[in-house]
Amino acid sequence: MSTSKMRNILTIGATAISAFYLGTYTNRLQNKDDATEEGICRLPGLPFFSTVSAATLVPATPAPGEVNLTATPSRISQIMKYGFPGLDHVRSHSDYVLSYDRRNRVPHWVFEHITADSVAKNDAVDRSKCDFRADESIHPYFRAQNTDYRRSGYDRGHMAAAGNHRLHQKHCDDTFLLSNMAPQVGQGFNRDSWNRLESYVRKLTRTYANVYVCTGPLYLPHKEDDGKMYVKYEVIGPNTVAVPTHFYKVIVSEAADQKLHMEAYIMPNKVISDDTPLQVFQVPPETVERAAGLLFFDQMNRKQLVSVNGKKV
């Protein structure tokens, strides 16, 4: 085991990670050659695919230079090109797709498709004009409110980052829904190392034509003094919003030649020294899948996959 791998495991908790089988992602994918064909048929009647026959009645891909302001079927298909990680309470917004965890009042996962254009500086989009607000599409029993976060000591941390959605003010606004938030340690995490990871993902668009990123929370077990394993996490506010122990990102970068490069990261929701290299937090994608109960990019053709965490496969 390499030094960096060992440091990584120590950082995110040895007991948590050793509980998961550290196989290779490619092993599972090797049986998935025909995954693409079965993909569409597998989808249940989600609201945005409700009537396939109606698809032609809905505005399709916008003309070049124009921007989708609503979650059109074509845009959702583009964002979700490589498959849905899960299907629990899926919501499609103008520029990202989310699955909501009603029990924990935070997302299960959010999916984004970003390009050099969508992350480019745009004076027409002003983050300071965006307001954090409750998501009215979530049943009130399960809806997080701003009061849950107030004086909790935690930031309202974006899962789909505001900085990834600069094509239009509406795209930026939509990322401020509380259904896209989870409680994050502010100084030392959200505003620092997690922000570094988000910036790194944006930087990938300088090299790759399309970047697909899935982000979400984890609740990892740890061993306590009695020798038993427990999952323990704080909850905040009147609506008992869960404070995840860790967060993940699974990224697929698509090159102009259709070759795919996959990366996966798990970071603990705690103060992380700014000089910690992001590589320290790399894990096999399968580790995130087992921890989250989700399958990422399962519609990806493995023949296109050329690297995982920077190593050839």
Place this chain on the structure above:
DNA sequence: TTTATTGT
């Protein structure tokens, strides 16, 4: 630069 909060 972007990420955010504090009865400021």
